[in-house]
Amino acid sequence: MTEFVLAIEWAGFEKDKYVHTVLEDNILPPFIAQCRWFAGKARSIKQLKVKDAVHFDEFIFMTFEAKYEEGDVELYLLPLSFVETNTQDISPKGILSKASMDDKLGFLVDAIYDVNFRNALFSSFYNQKAYDQINKDVLSFLKGKAFIAESEVIESVLPNIDSSNSAMIFDGKYFLKLYRKIFAETNPEAEMVEFITQNSDFKNIPRFAGSITWKRSNAPEITFAVMVEVVESLKDDWSMTGDYLNDFMEAFVDGNFQIRESVFGKVSQLAVRTAEMHKALFALRGAEAFNAEPFDRQYRRFLHQKFENLLERRYTLLTDNYLRLDEQAQFLAWKFMEAKDMILDFIDQVLTRPLFSYRTRIHGDYHLGQVLATEDDLVIIDFEGEPESTITERKIKHSPLKDVAGMIRSYHYAVSAKLFNSAETSNIDAQELQRAADRWYKLIKDTYLEEYLAVFGSPHPLFKDNNEINYLLLFHLLEKAVYEIGYEVNYRPTWVKIPLKGIAEVLAEVEKLRR
Numbered sequence: 001m002t003e004f005v006l007a008i009e010w011a012g013f014e015k016d017k018y019v020h021t022v023l024e025d026n027i028l029p030p031f032i033a034q035c036r037w038f039a040g041k042a043r044s045i046k047q048l049k050v051k052d053a054v055h056f057d058e059f060i061f062m063t064f065e066a067k068y069e070e071g072d073v074e075l076y077l078l079p080l081s082f083v084e085t086n087t088q089d090i091s092p093k094g095i096l097s098k099a100s101m102d103d104k105l106g107f108l109v110d111a112i113y114d115v116n117f118r119n120a121l122f123s124s125f126y127n128q129k130a131y132d133q134i135n136k137d138v139l140s141f142l143k144g145k146a147f148i149a150e151s152e153v154i155e156s157v158l159p160n161i162d163s164s165n166s167a168m169i170f171d172g173k174y175f176l177k178l179y180r181k182i183f184a185e186t187n188p189e190a191e192m193v194e195f196i197t198q199n200s201d202f203k204n205i206p207r208f209a210g211s212i213t214w215k216r217s218n219a220p221e222i223t224f225a226v227m228v229e230v231v232e233s234l235k236d237d238w239s240m241t242g243d244y245l246n247d248f249m250e251a252f253v254d255g256n257f258q259i260r261e262s263v264f265g266k267v268s269q270l271a272v273r274t275a276e277m278h279k280a281l282f283a284l285r286g287a288e289a290f291n292a293e294p295f296d297r298q299y300r301r302f303l304h305q306k307f308e309n310l311l312e313r314r315y316t317l318l319t320d321n322y323l324r325l326d327e328q329a330q331f332l333a334w335k336f337m338e339a340k341d342m343i344l345d346f347i348d349q350v351l352t353r354p355l356f357s358y359r360t361r362i363h364g365d366y367h368l369g370q371v372l373a374t375e376d377d378l379v380i381i382d383f384e385g386e387p388e389s390t391i392t393e394r395k396i397k398h399s400p401l402k403d404v405a406g407m408i409r410s411y412h413y414a415v416s417a418k419l420f421n422s423a424e425t426s427n428i429d430a431q432e433l434q435r436a437a438d439r440w441y442k443l444i445k446d447t448y449l450e451e452y453l454a455v456f457g458s459p460h461p462l463f464k465d466n467n468e469i470n471y472l473l474l475f476h477l478l479e480k481a482v483y484e485i486g487y488e489v490n491y492r493p494t495w496v497k498i499p500l501k502g503i504a505e506v507l508a509e510v511e512k513l514r515r
């Protein structure tokens with residue numbers, strides 16, 4: 001942090017060009033570069049621009065735009081507070097700069113680090129406050145069914161979790177997620193969690209406790225935060241599956257193929273919870289945003305176009321990064337490229353083949369990391385949808401089999417990552433390992449799918465028949481694996497062979513359908 005002292009005033013902050021310029025040019029660039037929530041670290045920034053200041057008590061919810069040399073502009077939320085010197089120990093990662101206000105010296109900070117800001121948030125929920133802005137906009141605090149606090153004064157902490165938004169926990173009971181990357185629309189998570197809590201008896205999500213919305217008079221509203229119940233959990237299902245795989249690997253190294261009965265029990269439990277979630281979403285009729293819909297022409301075209309665009313982007317990405325891949329990944333990438341015509345042919349079928357199944361709102365970004373394990377059950381979190389999609393796209397209804405495919409991909413990831421990335425198996429022949437991974441995956445996948453479908457019984461309007469189930473499942477498995485290539489190339493290049501192998505497996509199934 002420099003010695004520079006920024007003179008600020010909250011009144012008129014929105015028009016203070018001097019403060020905006022200093023923030024944009026000097027303060028924000030180094031600050032956001034160290035923030036976990038800033039998603040543009042790998043991109044070349046053209047300009048940062050302070051956009052809005054929404055007043056809230058003695059704080060400000062500031063928004064700023066990040067424009068890049070290439071690609072879409074992003075809008076971020078950064079709540080600001082002025083904290084006088086020696087009044088609080090603020091974590092260095094929350095400090096933007098030295099500052100002065102009303103002749104007092106202190107710091108301009110990311111307000112989540114200021115206990116007074118957190119107290120004000122909680123008290124505003126308690127009193128369901130609405131803060132009128134000068135331009136007729138309103139900052140509105142809404143309480144949900146799960147908010148049962150008897151006092152507006154409560155202790156708060158910032159949990160130490162790796163997350164792309166910012167979390168706060170109030171009184172050990174309420175989990176507030178302050179969104180960082182924001183969109184000019186109601187966040188799908190706030191919509192989903194509120195609707196499910198208020199209108200269904202599905203119990204395996206943290207119930208809705210409140211939301212903060214910036215209601216704009218001349219533009220769509222923006223969700224700033226959502227609050228839900230705290231889930232008491234020791235780990236998520238990704239880590240738990242990792243534990244099961246440690247046992248499996250230990251036995252395998254000793255020459256045994258062994259999966260404990262309790263593992264099948266947990267997979268079945270997840271299948272049942274997934275199906276119950278989908279049943280609840282299907283039953284939420286009455287509101288247009290949740291009504292089930294058929295596979296009409298418009299949707300089929302959307303699905304087709306989205307997949308084709310994704311495929312083109314991934315081929316370009318793989319071509320651009322080909323030389324960075326290891327030999328096996330290069331081989332798999334090559335196979336994927338060679339299969340282009342077959343994939344296009346398979347995708348084309350979605351335009352014309354009979355599809356009488358239904359589609360509903362779904363989770364949209366379903367994987368093992370989105371499930372928290374409590375002592376004896378599983379709780380599904382993070383309904384924000386697929387990170388690469390626009391907010392409008394995230395609210396489009398799909399076959400629930402898209403979520404099922406997401407989870408099946410996750411099991412494939414779990415076994416591949418464990419068996420191929422562990423020191424314990426480094427001396428074992430790759431083909432032998434692959435055979436074990438394939439067997440584990442097949443048993444777990446079949447268990448998950450059978451248990452899932454059994455909850456619906458047949459016939460069920462969501463799934464017309466086995467032909468449609470097979471096609472839609474393969475379509476979404478392929479789509480997800482192709483999507484994952486992008487995530488891996490950008491974040492974990494050594495893992496890119498996992499989705500590439502997944503693609504090869506789906507293509508082998510597609511090939512069988514063609515015979």
Ligand SMILES: Nc1ncnc2c1ncn2[C@@H]1O[C@H](COP(=O)(O)OP(=O)(O)O)[C@@H](O)[C@H]1O
Pocket residue numbers: 161162163164165166167175177206228229230231232236369381382383384
């Ligand atoms: N209701 C909750 N109660 C307790 N911990 C939670 C809750 N929701 C999320 N978490 C924790 O926060 C982490 C990030 O949550 P998530 O919803 O995925 O946030 P993000 O969208 O910021 O990634 C989860 O992996 C979990 O550890």
Ligand SMILES: O=P(O)(O)O[C@H]1O[C@H](CO)[C@@H](O[C@H]2O[C@H](CO)[C@@H](O)[C@H](O)[C@H]2O)[C@H](O)[C@H]1O
Pocket residue numbers: 164238365367368369387406409410411413414484487
């Ligand atoms: O951050 P999100 O949870 O929204 O999702 C992104 O990151 C995920 C990784 O954390 C990524 O998931 C992929 O890796 C997982 C293992 O780390 C695996 O369980 C998933 O099946 C696999 O898709 C996800 O794709 C990405 O959107």
